Amino acid sequence: MSLRKQLQGTGVALVTPFKTDAQVDFEALGNVIEAMIKGGVEYLVTLGTTGETPTLDKQEKLDIVHYTFEKVAGRVPVVVGIGGNNTQELIKDLHHFPLEKAVAVLSASPYYNKPSQEGLFQHYKAIAGASPKPIILYNVPGRTGRNLNADTTLRLANEVPNIAGIKEASGDMAQCMQLLRDRPEQFLIVSGDDALALPQLACGMDGVISVAANAFPKQFSDMVRACLKADLKTAKKLNDQLMAAYDLMFAENNPAGVKAFMHEEGLLQNVVRLPVVPLSAGLHQKVKAYGKH
Template structure:
């Protein structure tokens, strides 16, 4: 146990800054494009991203089979090759599937697993506690709880999270896609300020750093990884003005990328940039024509595209 606790503490020191929740690229025939996935990972690392996750919300996990989710994790782990921490999403609405995927993440050598609060089921707080505690007790991998009440219809309450932190040494942090800034403040108050707090709300990525957050897991970093990473670097270096400037500089891009359900606008943007085929699996689909025009103009304004393209 002492060895494991040391391992958990080591990853807590490394898993910080801009963690990109990578999209899952598809070919025109809807098959996963594993070569493009590798190219996207290189794009991220070339632009300073501090860590990578796959098969989180931006990775369309509910559109993938269990087998595909494992393949995506394995392909990403091989491509990253230890250059930055790797924390794939292993959560599901099904407890046994979550256990299976979290064990697979442990087997392939992931640095941590990001486990979403189960969606659709709407479990109560005691059920959430039992779900996460069972996973943490069974799989000796660092775990980041992923709380996104806007998609799950359930909020992981601070008291429940604090119980899990107290009882499970491998639950090392939380991704809070929670617009309630009072809530996220209380996470650090009750879970301890060494608990890793990541923002999953783009406009709160900088404010969470100010209260002691560890970083962000922002879909925008798929499109603009350099500036998202630079914001964290500036904060870490004490250049508050630069970090604030980047926060506001990213705001327009953040806004347009969330005018439709993530990751549809992100995939549209990456398609316009020539990074991927802008394909989503049903029931998801690309944004409407008006939003695509707005995304295109925003990319032009950010210097990601030329005006005539």
Template structure:
């Protein structure tokens, strides 16, 4: 799955001021990623506020991204739930021909055991016609998919090809990299530790910050090429921005960057709210400085 090496971005869903999906802005954002050197696009992830989108809106987002991309970059589709059957049903009924892989989050809210997590992804692997990136994000799911569970899945199911690892734990990430089977990709899901993970043997990142500042993808390329000093210059160039965009939650921060860049409004849907005036000013100052 070399197409998943480098920098993917978890696309936002831009909304108009009336909270409807802004397809014109989404087209601009897709083109901005491609022109900026991003390697692949992730559709309907957490950053897309997928939990607040209706079924029809999800279809609109998917169709808009497929059309705007026009085959230029690989696409990954977020298909996750804490209801295993809901995921397997979608995977067996949806037309996935435009996508290179799916991204599926570890079950949230239910707080399954490690065996429950394994059985969830076993069912998904048996149902999926596409390669699977499993997604570990304990801060959102309230359970940590441990390295031994991930390695067990990677060894047992050849279509489980990667993990988006967002525990924010570099030691856990290194254990995954050390123990993974050949060809399995460990992808950072945490922008701040992306470069250390890449230098430790990771395959890249599925990023939030990179969709606003696409030069982040160049940092990942430099890291993959072992150009450590050059890569760290770019890391520290954007480190403050990473803190800023997550200070009051995702995607409120990155959406304000898009507003500053003139690509979309910064509208988010409840229960999320916009960044406050103080943070908006600091984000604006960073964008102007860059």
């Protein structure tokens, strides 16, 4: 089965639950994984940036990957996030991380360095050559400071065999439509913008790697499946119900927003690691009120 078929639908960029002393809460992580699978999502993404990977050390990352595979036990596909701005260090990670049970690696574009388009191409070409699993590009210029443009993405898709798809979170619909028009047939294109997912799916994207699905796995994945079946009336109805939640979730910080929702659902402690802080009291009250509506 091609990756494009295997990862159609909703993937969840899993949060990393922490205990009150800020250590990784594996029991809560297990509960979150069970809730996602029970909610009907198609696959899981571990060690995405929603998992606060910039504040996890190497051993914690390894422990989370091992635990996730153990808990999932083959029930749904798992994608592992390995990204960053040091190409050589990423190549080492691709050799050392336990990727045997992963279906792909999601790799965020280099942040802060602001490489040229040629630099981005060479970065991804180098890590794709080192990776034992297919690479999914992750374009999120709001966090990295540099857009991976459509021409560079298509060049990677056509010229580098181990590059299998992209999580596109530029927010640029014209760029998205260019990618969808010109992609190779088996190249996976998924949304990385929960609030734009419905129109992007309607334009032809294969699914979403979602933050919001951590808190609303059934409702969000039902919306995505309806859209993929061209049942836009059902999809719009479900999405309309979630729009206020998207606004609250991303008003201050990700994952502080989604963790507030999950805390109110009893899934985890409302703990994040610095430099991220929990939602302000006023915003958290709005999250609490949303859960009662």
